[in-house]
Amino acid sequence: MTIRLAASQPFARGGNRLCYVHPEDNSLCIKVRRPDFTLADRRRKKGFPKNLKPLSSFDDNLEEAKVMSALQRRFGELVFRHVSHCFGFVDTDMGRGLVSELIRDGNGAISQTLKKVIWDEAFNRECRRAVTELCQFWAANLVPSRHLLLHNIVVQRDSEGAIKRLVVIDGLGSAALLPMGLLPRSLQRKKIEKKIAVMHGRIETLLGQRKQARFPGYHGLLMHDGVSSQ
Numbered sequence: 001m002t003i004r005l006a007a008s009q010p011f012a013r014g015g016n017r018l019c020y021v022h023p024e025d026n027s028l029c030i031k032v033r034r035p036d037f038t039l040a041d042r043r044r045k046k047g048f049p050k051n052l053k054p055l056s057s058f059d060d061n062l063e064e065a066k067v068m069s070a071l072q073r074r075f076g077e078l079v080f081r082h083v084s085h086c087f088g089f090v091d092t093d094m095g096r097g098l099v100s101e102l103i104r105d106g107n108g109a110i111s112q113t114l115k116k117v118i119w120d121e122a123f124n125r126e127c128r129r130a131v132t133e134l135c136q137f138w139a140a141n142l143v144p145s146r147h148l149l150l151h152n153i154v155v156q157r158d159s160e161g162a163i164k165r166l167v168v169i170d171g172l173g174s175a176a177l178l179p180m181g182l183l184p185r186s187l188q189r190k191k192i193e194k195k196i197a198v199m200h201g202r203i204e205t206l207l208g209q210r211k212q213a214r215f216p217g218y219h220g221l222l223m224h225d226g227v228s229s230q
């Protein structure tokens with residue numbers, strides 16, 4: 001059965017994908033390729049020699065599904081404290097979609113990105129504590145990932161509005177990163193510490209941008225909250 005998404009409004013648009021609330025289960029989201037930025041466009045943008053790779057290697061959904069099942073095999077349920085669950089593929093009227101756990105706050109609204117939260121509230125104590133917890137988890141478990149981007153992390157709040165946890169919803173790695181588990185632990189730790197340092201650098205940059213009138217870029221802003229309008 002083909003799930004109909006095209007007539008509804010996505011709740012977010014990343015660089016590659018549109019994210020929709022699953023029409024049959026509002027605790028799930030479906031991510032589909034952006035029709036205005038196809039796999040072929042993405043490959044073209046890469047230039048030589050990367051554009052020689054097969055189209056499928058540019059498909060984030062495929063990559064994410066592979067990486068998520070590898071993470072689950074390696075870490076079990078533990079990893080889902082800070083990573084969204086992934087439930088495989090469905091057919092939609094916008095192409096094949098990847099189904100994931102939709103991270104919502106205690107009041108039902110779709111959780112905001114770390115980028116948006118820091119933009120709105122600066123890097124206050126509560127937020128700093130949540131970032132520290134995520135970084136400690138990453139380093140203690142040696143979770144392989146690409147760079148930790150502030151728009152690929154969401155801040156889940158409880159029904160009182162207090163931060164419950166940070167959840168990484170994208171950028172978990174390319175299949176090429178998975179063999180990282182075979183490297184000596186000290187080297188893995190070094191790589192992860194580097195990622196964490198870069199992430200802190202991004203937070204500093206964002207804090208510096210708060211003087212500007214407008215939110216930098218569109219990554220990290222929601223198009224609707226999944227409650228009041230859809």
Ligand SMILES: Nc1ncnc2c1ncn2[C@@H]1O[C@H](COP(=O)(O)OP(=O)(O)O)[C@@H](O)[C@H]1O
Nearest residue numbers: 012014015016017019084101102103151169170
């Ligand atoms: N599982 C999720 N729960 C809550 N919000 C999400 C989830 N997945 C994505 N989002 C929101 O959608 C945006 C774009 O999704 P993302 O997976 O990063 O797409 P892309 O691969 O195009 O970057 C994110 O920045 C985030 O705001």
Ligand SMILES: [Mg+2]
Nearest residue numbers: 014015152170
């Ligand atoms: Mg993203």
